[in-house]
Amino acid sequence: MANAYQSMSTAELDACIAQLESEAEAIRAKNLSLDMARGKPSVEQTDLSRPMLDLVSSDMCLVDEGAPADNYGVPDGLPSARRLAAELLGVDPANVIVNGSSSLNLMHDLVANAYTQGIAGCEPWCRQEEVKFLCPSPGYDRHFAVTQRFGITNVPIPMREDGPDMDEVERLVQGDASVKGIWCVPKYANPTGITYSDEVVRRFAALKPAAPDFRIFWDNAYVVHDLAEEGDELLNIFDALEEAGATNLVYEFSSTAKITFPSSGMAFVTASPDDMAAIRAAFALERVSPEKISQLAHVRFLHDAQGVRAHMAKHAAILRPRFALVQSKLEEGLGDLGIATWTNPRGGYFVSFDGPKGSAKAIVSLMSSLGVTLTGAGATWPYGNDPLDTNIRIAPTFPSLDDLGSALDVFVVAAKLVSARLARAER
Ligand SMILES: Cc1ncc(COP(=O)(O)O)c(C=O)c1O
Known part of the structure; x- marks a missing residue:
């Protein structure tokens, strides 16, 4: 018209x-x-979170449930920080690492780890002939920049009102072993603001990738960022995986970047127990332990999911x-x-x-x-x-x-x- x-x-x-x-x-x-x-x-x-800065001071105890915040150790993050992150994502705290302040940094780390070390015993991506990532578009430019930087081929996938075009995702993931991952922002997607429907989440969980080293990068950056009083409900991808009898398929990320202070918050990742073991091993080489004083301030300020x-x-x-x-x-x-x-x-x-x-x-x-x-x-x-x-x-x-x-x-x-x-x- x-x-x-x-x-x-x-x-x-x-x-x-x-x-x-x-x-x-x-x-x-x-x-x-x-x-x-x-x-x-x-x-x-950001002013809303300034009172958090008063919750860690020189005269305060710097221990969280027996874990010291002021020294090396506790590589997965403070127990109460892991519990808080797990509650926000609806997963088991045993499968959560709270590390650093940027979830994008964790995503980059895991792409880099797959590129140099490989996933699940497969050849590192750097030694494979071609590596492709699916990029629902429009999407988050910094995601695409990470995979582009490693020479991975970014493949655009149409975005619909209820999530990525799953016919196209299934066709490529299940038919092409060079497809190793997909970038997803499943709730209030950047930039369209849509939330994936239950059917889309279930279809992700039911994927049977041609590549054993394929992972969904499920960036739940806006998990609690509702504008309306009644926010959108996103089906928990790990519940959907259990329903589908699947495992070792999803890395889920989030952070408090837009809850407290961007770049001075806490970032977290969760995955299956097997994948977490590999992630733990990778992170152990990258840093002795995470920045826990910030974690302590966060849990004292936010307490739990209800506090968030x-x-x-x-x-x-x-x-x-x-x-x-x-x-x-x-x-x-x-x-x-x-x-x-x-x-x-x-x-x-x-x-x-x-x-x-x-x-x-x-x-x-x-x-x-x-x-x-x-x-x-x-x-x-x-x-x-x-x-x-x-x-x-x-x-x-x-x-x-x-x-x-x-x-x-x-x-x-x-x-x-x-x-x-x-x-x-x-x-
Ligand atoms: C979808 C998405 N993921 C990640 C980030 C960055 O998060 P972080 O500060 O935890 O790295 C942003 C920031 O805009 C984002 O929109």
């Missing part, structure tokens, strides 16, 4: 472009410097108006034009926007010239190559409400101008 610009007469369209160009010039004259690029918590959000949920409700109260503003500005500015669609997520950190074919790079570049930084167009696809050049990731969490409103006003003008110019170029 033709959009509003395609339906205009050429004279009307030219007048409309001239009007939008003058609006853009007026914006340029303001010399704005706004950022809607990365999914970072706002200052109000209460804390996340405070985050949600800060974030809800920002996400609502994105919806209202886009709806008011673009709703009638038929040029774009966007997601309205119930949690997570992003809104995924799709403009007309061939528009995304032009919108991002025009936005940059008008003083607003967005995530690079194409970043949500392997190799930065969005085949239709439509997708833009909007990250509304970090700017103040005022700044976000101004950035979205600019976005509306940029999306309209680029779409109108595309319609003109088609004539």
